[in-house]
Amino acid sequence: MARRSNSAKRASKSDKISKKPPNFEIRAVDLFCGAGGLTLGLENAGINVAMGIDIDPACEYPFEANNKAKFLKKSVEDVSESELADAYGDAKITLLAGCAPCQPFSTYSKGKSDESDERWNLLLQFGRMVNESRPHLVTMENVPMLAHQKVFEKFVQSLEGIGYHVSHQVVNCADYGVPQQRNRLVLLASRLGPIDLIAPTSPSGKHKTVRKAIEKLPKLSAGECDEKDPLHQASELSALNLKRIRVSKPGGTWRDWPEELVAECHKKASGKTYPSVYGRMGWDEPAPTMTTQFFGFGNGRFGHPEQDRAISLREGAIIQSFPKSYKFAPKGVPIRRKTIGRLIGNAVPVKLGEAIGKSFISHLNNLDEAQAIPA
Known part of the structure; x- marks a missing residue:
């Protein structure tokens, strides 16, 4: 839930003017940028992303090949205040964005991760960078379970303690044009x-479906690759799994x-509680949540609705709302396949990033024209 009342009323008002260009240029730095989903979404909304930062070298090519921003391969723990200042340049409005690795807080960790996991510290490093650079705007996206952790409470308190107005809520990405049921925690903060x-751009009843997203892509068999698009390739299936998918219902x-x-x-009592594997997607509803292993039939409900195979890398990317x-x-x-599947599954859906960007633009456009912008 959002931290303040009347948020729906303000969100509805801001959504009506979200297509206006911003009153001032917003220049952003994207921490934990991955393959660039959040950056592309922000850029689509009209925000200038100057730099993306990630420790994973596999992110560099997709990030720079598809976005205007530069990529910096570096741990956020080693990023300095001066590096952020250089990226922001003389921008009047600055934004620090990021999605710290979610695995420690995910339901998939099943309680096996605690504060001794070094990845928990990454959110605090994000807080350190906010405290040092004092951007005008801040956003963070992560799994819903993070909202129940003390490390998140400390993060929010640290923002409020240095003068930020903070809101956060769990949203379904399908409500913002992503053809996927994906619940995420979204935090927005502003010094202004x-x-x-x-408000949702495609609320329940208007969700984008799997059919709308991928039906027109070329047909594939298991183990086959499209000649024109190497990313549109399907994993091989064993003889047993081929029999299984042929009797699977959408x-x-x-x-x-x-x-x-x-x-x-699955015949054991412990296995009967895991029905959401080895299944097909339905054509006329959003896809299930994309994971880093969505390209494997046995890893979730990732079977193609009609063709006897798991969805391709390209289909997974489109379901994450990346352009074709x-x-x-x-x-x-x-x-x-495993590397690109990881990049796609870990990405912030582009359409969610776009909604976040439009929220900041509407926020600026709603400010009184005479209101001073703090240095």
């Missing part, structure tokens, strides 16, 4: 006044299969 996320589970096809682990033309590897370089 109260701020909230814009939106169904392995419980629909004949007994002889059910895996031994987004480049993840240089031309002629072999596709490393």
Whole structure:
């Protein structure tokens, strides 16, 4: 939930004017930038992203090949205040954005991660950088479970303690044009006044479906690759899994299969609680949440609704609302499926990034023209 009342009223008002250009240029730095989903979304909204920072070298090509921003391969723990200042230059409005790695807070960790995990410290490093550089605007996106952790409470308190107005809420990305059921925690903060996320752009009943997103892509068989798009490739299937997917129903589970096809682990009492694997997506609803292993049939409900295969890398990227033309590897370089799958699955959906960007622009446009912009 958002931290303040009347947020829906303000969000609705701001959404009506979100298409206006910003009163001032917003220049941003994207921490933990990954392949560039958040950066592209912010750019699409009209925000100038100057630099993306990530420690993963695999991010550099897709980030720079598809965005105007420069990529800096560096741990956020080593990023200095002067490096941020150089990136911001003489911009009148500055934004620090980021999505710290979510694995420690994800439901997939099943309680195995605690504050001894060094990745928990990355959010505090984000807070350090905010405290040192004092950008006018801040945003963070992460998994919903983070909202229940003390490290997040400390982060919010640190922002409020240095004068930021903070709001945060859990949203379904499908409400913002992403063809995927993906719940995420979104935080917005501003030194200029109260701020909230814009109202849903495609609320329930208007969600973009799997059919709308990927139906027109060329058909593939398991193990096949499209000649014109190397990213549109499908993983191989064993003979057993080919039999399984052929009897799988869109939106169904392995419980629909004949007994002889059910895996031994699922016949046990402990395995019966995991129905959301080895399933097909439904055509006329949003996809399930993309993970870093969405290209494998057995890793979730990632079977194509109609074709006997798991979805391709390109289809996963489109479901994350990347444009069909987004480049993840240089031309002629072999596709490393696990690497690109990780980049796609970990990305901030582009359309969610765009909604965040429009929220900041509406926030600025709602300020009184005479209101001073703090240095």
